[in-house]
Amino acid sequence: MLIDRVVVEVRSGKGGDGCISFLQEKNVPKGGPDGGNGGHGGSVYFVAKKNVNTLLAYRHSKTLQAEDGEKGDKKLRYGRRGSDVIAEVPVGTIVSTEDGQFLCDLKEDGQSYEAAKGGRGGRGNAAFKSSKNRIPRVAENGIPAEKKRLVLELKLLADCALIGFPSVGKSTLLNLASRANVPTADYPFTTLAPNLGVVSLPDGNSYVMADMPGLIEGAHEGKGLGIQFLKHIERCRVLIHLVSMDGERDPYEAYRQIREELVSYGAGLENRPEIVCASKMDAEGAEERKAALEKKLGVKVYGISAYTEEGVLPLLKKAFELVQNTPEFPLYRKEEEEGGIRVYDAHKDAAAAPFVLSHPKSNLWVISGEKIMNEFARYNLSTDEGISRFIALLDKLGVDEALHEKGAKEGDTVMIGDFAFDFVV
Ligand SMILES: Nc1nc2c(ncn2[C@@H]2O[C@H](COP(=O)(O)OP(=O)(O)OP(=O)(O)O)[C@@H](O)[C@H]2O)c(=O)[nH]1
Ligand SMILES: [Mg+2]
Structure with missing residues (x-):
């Protein structure tokens, strides 16, 4: 199962209270103030790590609790600082509040986000000594801890995505293009969740390809597996739209229906650079169908056969070229349309x-x-x-x-x- 959304509770540590104390020594009848400061509470941080692939680690440990700062003590002893919690998450993790307010997009290796800030330690009475007040009987308490529930969400980071009806050969192509070993079969919805593979070209270049579950007409209304998985490709720069030439569906109709589902999704995926790919070119009558589709669409259609491997390398090269030349897409957010992202602080x-x-x-x-x-x-x-x-x-x-x-x-x-x-x- 692909775990890509977890709710965690983050709690920082409270700042330690400052101490009120006066020096007591045998020979010094009225000693000065010597209450030390409290230590700062620990914070909770999320840090993106490229060797972490899932949010699985947070499925069970739902509370991340940093340590409290210790109280200050007499003889000017400072309280110990509470230790931080550094929680590693995969690159591409989005942090938001439970009611959907966007907080942070951890998209680079090593990037960190302070999810709950540790409370500052309070000052002890020694810190309040002044010429006016030589015996201050006052100290600060430490600042209380922060406690919040946050949502971590991982959108797969792929450069290009394979989309199309079920059984058009998407998973077969991913297996061929990368070292992925994804099950393929001649029944619809073999693939139930997105798969990723790294495509390595002979010239040493590489990129990440996502194999998506099949879409069907009405997917946006929940037909088939629905369009929920499209959220995984919101960052993809390029779409490879596979249309099968085996004659089971009219290629042009099939193409059009998938395009409509992209529009219905509402994230502007239909505006991504798209390569139209005619799959199963080894099937009888494939050439004629491809020619007819090309004519109707008025764009170049890349023909491939995963069985003979013909056309596969030119397709993979073309996809790389487009990935290289397309800027990264910002993630779609409803708030953006409504006038700017609301950053909760x-x-x-x-x-x-x-x-x-x-x-x-x-x-x-x-x-x-x-x-x-x-x-x-x-x-x-x-x-x-x-x-x-x-x-x-x-x-x-x-x-x-x-x-x-x-x-x-x-x-x-x-x-x-x-x-x-x-x-x-
Ligand atoms: N003739 C022919 N059959 C192919 C080719 N590529 C894939 N197939 C067959 O088509 C069937 C479906 O392939 P999959 O790769 O599972 O298709 P998919 O698009 O991933 O399907 P879903 O996961 O259900 O959406 C399998 O039986 C494959 O062996 C091809 O180039 N030529
Ligand atoms: Mg598949």
Whole structure:
């Protein structure tokens, strides 16, 4: 089975909390602050590797969890940094959110994507020492971990694809052109999932060929195996469209029907450079059928026989020439048509609105939003100094102003997370 789509949960590590501590030594009655910083949490990365071929590894291990950063400690000891998770995926893996928002296309060997960012470690109280405040009783908490569910999808990376009705000889040609050993038979839908092979030409050039399951009229409505497999060839630069000359179908009609299915797929595959290939040229009457097809289409038709191997090398060379001269196609995305790819970036989105202020009932105001909640989590509110620093931050972010503007009154309760305070005009 071809595993090409998995859902994984990625969790980064939380940043370690900063420590509040004061030097305690026998001969030093009032030691200075010596609470160390917390370590940063580990991140989860996906890295494209050309020696990885499938997403099989993620079928069972569905959660990728990076390590938390350790807490800071007394005597200025820093917390240890949490280790990252480096998850290897095949080149060509697309990362998106569960609701279909595109995040990253890992199309080059070694390319990486940070799927969940480790939380920063909080500063210990030693870091808050200043000339004004020699005994700071404040430390930051580490930033919380990120947790999300992501979809990994692999679209096979082929340069050219063999398409056509069932039993026209696509798999037989792939076997002949590459070292693939794909089952072939004289019944329809022998091939149930795409196969890949590397075509090596006598001059040393090579390219990747995909053998696709057969299409039939109405495939876009789910007839036969449907058109679902066409997603695997969205990156293909060239199509080789096989039309059998064995007389079972009218070649022109067969050609036209497959073209219609390409159009119905909706990814613009019908605009790819296409080589029309007349297969089974060893069959009786093949020459006449090929000539008639050529005339009707008005383009050169490449005749081949996989049995005699006649015409195969010129076809493979022509395909290589077209692959060389055709630029790579970007992947089709619905969003592109609707006006630009939407790249989801939690950090950026949060930056746009530092906080959200709601007023669920009279005398109560609630502050929420990703950015401010992240900040909130960093403050150690068990000390007065922590609280006053946090209130100062709310002021800086404009919370106070917003409360005024929206009509908050003296004594109203303002809540953020589980922390409540009275509004003072
Ligand atoms: N006479 C003749 N028969 C061929 C030739 N190439 C393939 N065949 C036969 O045609 C039948 C179908 O071949 P396949 O390669 O399985 O066809 P396919 O297009 O992959 O078919 P699906 O996987 O079902 O879509 C097999 O019995 C092959 O032996 C050829 O050049 N000449
Ligand atoms: Mg086949």
